Amino acid sequence: MRKALALPALFLALTTTEAAATDIGLTYGPRPAYLIDKLPEGALKEKLQSCAAQRPQRTDFSIGHRGAPLLFPEHTVESNMAAAQMGAGILECDVTFTKDLELVCRHAQNDLHTTTNILTTDLAETCITPFSPAGGGEDAKAECRTSEITLDEFRSLTPKMDSRDKSATTPEAYQGGTAPWRSTLYVDGARSMTHAESITLFRSLGAKFTPELKAPAVTMPFNGFTQADYAQKLVDDYESAGVPASDVWLQSFDLSDILYWIENEPAFGAQAVYLDDRYSKSDADEGKVDPSNPATFKPSMQELAAMGVNYIAPPIWMLLALEDGQMVPSPYAIKAQEAGLKIIAWSMERSGPLTNGGGWYYKSVRSAISDASAYYQVLDVLAQDVGVVGVFSDWPATVTYYANCMGL
Template sequence: MSLRPVLAILMVSTTPVLADGHTDTGLTYGPRPAWLISQMDDGALKTRLQACLSQTPTRTDFSIGHRGAPLMFPEHTVESNIAAAQMGAGILECDVTFTKDHELVCRHAQNDLQTTTNILVSDLADTCTTPFTAANGDEDATAECRTSEITLEEYRTLTPKMDAADARAMTAEEYQGGVADYRTTLYSTGTTLLSHAESIELFRDLGAKFTPELKSAAVDMPHDGFTQEDYAQKMIDEYKAAGVPASDVWAQSFNLSDILYWIENEPEFGAQAVYLDDRYEAFDEDEGEIDPMDAATFKPTMQELADMGVNYIAPPLWMLVTVEDGEIVPSVYATEAKSAGLNLIAWSLERSGPLNDGGGWYYQSIADVTDNDGVTYELLDVLAQDVGVAGVFSDWPATVTYYANCMGL
């Protein structure tokens, strides 16, 4: 399947051509960066960002589209990624999982079809591993539908939607709702799902680089003879088949074994492989719950990761910062990682909704100073200037692009 007919419709006819032959969709910040700046407390950072309001947007690898631009577009769709590219994201993400016939597709999880597509109200509803069950008393409505239960051809028949579910739904149709009030369904109609190979074609045509994430399987591995190593290798092979240089790919995984596999078996790709650090969920039998602000409790340590050949590590935003004397500053975790020579990438800005009440999970380490949406740029400034991150994932990449352009990153 070629996406070029879709691109011809969605991309404006006057798009300029970049020096490398790729088309640029015509970049725009839209109104959000200026609005966020207006919400900031007065100070030097606000003044500097305001001085850039008339600047012309340019693409930057510091700005990474997290599943495209899912603040307003259904994630992992053609349209979501075009929007992210139009906001200047230099790197775009396809979360990679596999279908029943072991074809690779872009989904945040192998078992999220019930919240990200219309599968429950389609002819494929009977493939779901957990059929829709209505809410009952204190029990929420439930369902689980996996890409591993359908073929790529069947996957293509699904209609994407904003990632959400109505927990109190009594019918499968009602379950399609539940979109957070700070998101929108305005851009959900007519959106297009992507296979991994199609994402490569699309991102290249948009002039962007690539950061695929190999997602954990919801099924036992091996799956019908398809091993974890086969899975990790197939993802890389699709870039090689497309002629994409390893220097343009940052392959990600929460599974350290995947990172080490790429380092050993695909060293050019392994050099930029990104270990997604979720060790904040770890539990040590002797020490109890791991404190993410105490890097010494992590096993392996930052230096041990570096000694294994890991060059990039990506934790959530809050692990990289803390508060001292009312100011956002780098965390011990961040300083330990930098001391070991690890490159840091943060995830994910613009995912929390309004920040007037502490910001929720992504802002938990700085909740005491998170009381307005302008904190978005205060945090981003610390991440860029003090922590020294190499890039930031965002659900609305214009926010990061604006900052990077203004600061000359």
């Protein structure tokens, strides 16, 4: 079994002061310059090029989405260290729980088969859906949950890039499938974290916190553990660590979680972020939010504000529309602005090189997307026209550079 996480001595020695935070050696790396060079000639390119000699500064506008999972296994020590070095002022631990009700950083309670080596270990026998090979026109499949293993067992697993090979006929082959624009270069020795350990690490890196309470894959209550217990336990970790509520942006896709925090932990509830996934998942969906039609916003933006919600965070595409071929704020974004809601967007750098319209995150402005330079074009509209207060990114240097250059 692995031992409890031992944080690097360099980072444990740091404090949360800005002076100490610069000791980790902030860097943009080569990617911002690479993307800026691809921009068409014009004011945006000229402005971003004019900042080439600027010194990187940490900014809360830049939020590490699961760390820096473009190249590092998500929710690992190494992924978050990389995000912090790229100037992300806020780091994310998606939170779920183990069989013994310990909180751990994991994007979903049931993703161990794609984010760890569980299928090639003895713990494969705990999987809800055992590995079955591809064949007969069916994809390979498996489902493995943190709620089926203890914290000690969770620690024994080795993190990997979030991927799977659906054509696999063996558990070992199923470990593959990493997108060609990601990498396995930084997988070796990657370390997972508990939620409490993420607090210690993020504070040592000079960053703030945005934990997301993930929807359980199990029926609640689970072993007597209610949804309210779950939401409260998340807050308790920050209070036990002495972290001020002003440094924490709790997140959930479940509005009832947000309302629980507003009522029971108002200091934390004031910055709770309602992650909006009320969009249609398919053409057959009904009663979902259409970003172009304010009549479908239920609850409306004003109703959310009246409930005490101050932050809303939809995917990027819900915030953008096209007008005469140009990207502009969507009616959804405009209504959120009018209600006084602060907007956070997700997630930059999650769609590879943005060829053929940029994929799901950019589907509302697909015809305006031609290549990777659109990352900065989209970011500029989000910042200057939509007025977002933060952007999640799988490679925070892209957002940090822009925020530093624009004084955000």
